[in-house]
Amino acid sequence: MTLKNLRWTPSLVIGTVLMAALLVLAVIGPMVWGDAADRLNPQATHQSASAEHLSGTDALGRDVLARTLAATRLTLLMAFGATAIAAVGGILFGAAVWVSGPRVRELGLRLIDVLVSYPAVIFALTVTAVLSPSATTCVVAIGLASCPAFARLTTNLAAGIANRDFVSTARLLGVAPGRMLRRHILPNIAEPLLVLVSVAFTVSLKALSGLSVLGMGTQPPKYDWGSLLGKSLPDIYVNAAPVVAPSIAIIVAGLAGGLIGDGLAAAVHPDARGRGGKARIKAVLAATEPAGRTAPDDALVAVDGLSVSLPDGTRLVEDVSLHLRAGEVVGVVGESGSGKSLTAMAVAKLLPEGLRPDAARLRLGDLDLRGEVDPKRLATEIGIVYQDPSASFNPTLKLGSQLTETLRVHGDTGRAEASAQAVEQLRLAHVTLPEQRMKQHPHELSGGMRQRAMIASALLTKPRLLIADEPTTALDVTVQAEVLKLLREANERDGTAVLLISHDIGVVTQICDRVLVMYSGRLVEELPVERLRAGEARHPYTRALLAATPEVDEDKPLAPIPGRPPQPADRPAGCAFAPRCELARAECEEHRPVLQPMESGGAAACFALDWDLTPESVPAAADSAASEGSTA
């Protein structure tokens, strides 16, 4: 978090402005109001508020407002001093505990536990009582009393950072503890500590004022806001005016510290606060006419001109048209950021909050997915399998109740009937001991079994479409093979159409009839799987992807794709792959190619398809494909 990209939330702005005003006051206060604050007036003691003395006068006839303003400097200095002692002492102590050996560390941590649990104010009172009250003693006392909080936060945060790879790497390199702390630990925990500093300022101010009110703080002739308040408190029922100015001053300064802390915390965790109202988009707006091919009318899933945009208008998915026929298995492949998951989630109406889908057409069967959709039909007609089987089940509930939930809520099925169907579905998904599994919690199943259970759960409502988003990415290769087989089985048994999302071109080739290739939010190629298997991809990106993929059956040199995909906001107007494409010409940068169907089946969005290219200029994929038949 640098100052440049700091998010200026309202609380941070208000807090900073207040604090700046107080600092100005601290500088000029004693100079401007110093004389007025000390001017005795025996004729005007214990006065109430008047035009002359806005906050009245004290027992010696001095103007309380002037004294409050003049006391700003000492009060703030004391609060800053206590905060500095707390921060420096606490962070040093915490850091020292963290870098010492395991035994000392354990002892130090327990000591911090004890100190944190001991009330800070009582500790401070004891210290001031022992060291005779004065401004300095109470600053030291409050500072020391707040040390444990910093020490605790430092050790906790350091423990979190210590598990990161760069710290263990530094340790393997032989970096000494002191340097490790200075270079690796402290810079990476600075933000939460900074938040604590501003909170500690408020707490110190409060505690210092408290001590002064009790007469344990600053001693005459010095005075701070707390002692001004303390002097006027006994007469509050007779003359309340002198209480007002110091009270407001303490409140404003405390508020400034708190607001800054709040604002910094929000800036450190951008997700925690400051999120605007829910931007849930119910209806999909009609988009511009889709370019290129559109989905046939008899398709089960028809998507035309789908775009998914951020609130600022950046299109993460741009003008994607695709379709699935009933019973078809279609794979969407692409690298991270290609928009493959967002496309699938737009179909399932499960886009993350704040993302806006637009489409000329977006339907499943007779169900228009652009407007409000009957939640029951949505829940029963689309089944979803996610990447991480350990995160897709609720760990606290038994599988039985989770598997039957959709059926019981949306399927009007009784408990026993739903349970029987779930067991049957688990059996079909080759989950061992299906009856027992219903009574188990998710953690009792292996990763592979959980993903089978997830697939069984998704298929329970006999959906027309199953969306599997990287369903095997978290699984081992042997389990992956079985899970993929399972998806194909479900498709062949029930005729469920499957939309399989994967980053792995090998995975989609295993079970799909047709493969869609996405790049930078756009669909660049669509091809029957036979053509992919034969290495006959036409789009330069698909070919480059194949050339970059290592094969287990041969030792071919890999061709990395130079450069990296454009950020969605900087996506070129022309072909998004053009900057990395070895065939690109001026035309590619100026105009966006649209998917054009090819005689051989499939379609590709590339101008080069119409060019007369000599075989030498074609990327490597085709060549290695030709020589490859024997090894398979």
Added chain:
Amino acid sequence: MTVPSPPEDTPAAAAPVLELDALDVAFGFGPRRRQVLHGVSLSLAEGRTLGLVGESGSGKSTLAKAVVGLVRPSGGRVLLDGDDLAGARRDRLATLRRRVQLIPQDPYASLNPRMTAGEAIAEAIDPRRGKLYAHRDEVETLLGKVAMDPDAADRYPNAFSGGQRQRIAIARALAVRPEVIIADEVTSALDCSVQAEVLGVLRDLRAAGPLTMLFISHDLAVVRHVSDEVAVMSEGRIVEHRERDALFTAPQNAYTKTLLASVPRVRA
């Protein structure tokens, strides 16, 4: 699971740099004690790259940790040029450790976000005082080895792609001039095109000079691409260890065969 049979054509161990001798690792005590490595013996000769494949839980990462000293073996020895790493005293361990360098899996976690690429590499050259200006030339040479521009030294990790970060992590490991490099799933967090970039750098480094590397991955295709010889792990044991082409074209062990058959292939 198959019993580890002594592999017939184990790669000739001419002057092993790294040797694991009946290495046992166990976690926990009493009834909860779980043995993760069962008498693993391996030897890695100078200038060779040994690919170690296995599925999650097979113990391959534990093996890496035991070699660099992050995990203490319960039995057996880790020998580096004949020096026992596992039995080394604390003060000797620091110097021994520098002779083996680990490239971690996640390039987003392995670089300190508050240090420039150059500072990170300079620290590897001299962990005590390492300042970029003092080692500028060496840092730039190292960056050149992993095909990065010299001006990358002055940029922070967030300016780099995953592949570039991983290349910086490789340069940092090379900076120590270690005898053995351990690459633990270094391409698993990367996209396919980026993975090719990192694998290409590793291949070039092997071609450029003697590089002794233990390359750990769950991805058989990736292992085939970078290794001279391959060992397959399952449930804490080495089930097959042979020259690369022999293992991929004529696997002997049943588990190896299953593993090879399960790999999804684009071209069937």
